[in-house]
Amino acid sequence: MTDLSKMRDALLSGDANTVVSLTNAALAEGVSPSELVNKHMVPALDEAGSKFEANEIFVPELLLIARAMKAGLQIIRPLLAQSGAEPVGRVAIGTVKGDLHDIGKNLVASMLEGGGFEVIDLGVDVAPDKFLAAIKEKRVNLIALSALLTTTMPFIKAVIDALKEAGLRDQVKVMIGGAPVTQDFANEVGADGYSDNANGAVGLARRLVA
Numbered sequence: 001m002t003d004l005s006k007m008r009d010a011l012l013s014g015d016a017n018t019v020v021s022l023t024n025a026a027l028a029e030g031v032s033p034s035e036l037v038n039k040h041m042v043p044a045l046d047e048a049g050s051k052f053e054a055n056e057i058f059v060p061e062l063l064l065i066a067r068a069m070k071a072g073l074q075i076i077r078p079l080l081a082q083s084g085a086e087p088v089g090r091v092a093i094g095t096v097k098g099d100l101h102d103i104g105k106n107l108v109a110s111m112l113e114g115g116g117f118e119v120i121d122l123g124v125d126v127a128p129d130k131f132l133a134a135i136k137e138k139r140v141n142l143i144a145l146s147a148l149l150t151t152t153m154p155f156i157k158a159v160i161d162a163l164k165e166a167g168l169r170d171q172v173k174v175m176i177g178g179a180p181v182t183q184d185f186a187n188e189v190g191a192d193g194y195s196d197n198a199n200g201a202v203g204l205a206r207r208l209v210a
Helices: 005-012 016-028 033-053 059-082 103-114 128-138 154-165 183-189 198-209
Strands: 090-096 118-126 142-146 173-177
Touching: 005 016, 005 033, 005 059, 016 033, 016 059, 033 059, 033 103, 033 198, 059 103, 059 198, 090 103, 090 128, 090 154, 103 118, 103 142, 103 198, 118 128, 128 142, 128 154, 142 154, 142 198, 154 173, 154 183, 173 183, 173 198
Parallel strands: 090 118, 090 142, 142 173
Antiparallel strands: none
């Protein structure tokens, strides 16, 4: 039998190849996809988040961990879909119009995916209408907006205003983040939540869709 205690170590060391090998071996032995995710992968991701908040690991390590998690999930996700398992939530994430920064957004997207969310990554320089389309077409119930420039922060409000105008604001939660973004700004524009780091974003997303 595959020793799935090694999954934690592989994830925390960012060893994507070992994560893939353990995932394939466990599935071949009949371990259910949901057990693999919920008992062995998500706890490791949560541990990584705690280490990040305690300054025991940093963004480069977190990126490697997220990449390793994603490698395992690429194998598992189709099997979960076949079994009818629903994701924790569906998130459309993007860097707002006029802003081309994507490292933070990519990290949050990977962490959300690892945390059991279905993630629709809209990329960078995303206009409000693309977020509206994702809500209508992908049954998104959470949108995550990133702005890394003070000059593009107004486009966060533009997205929220567009949701109101389209009559969709009550159907979706809005979380925001990025270097210049603050909780005060989130309150000002009417966002449902704010996080200043990727691990916090996952916890916030879970609370918002609960």
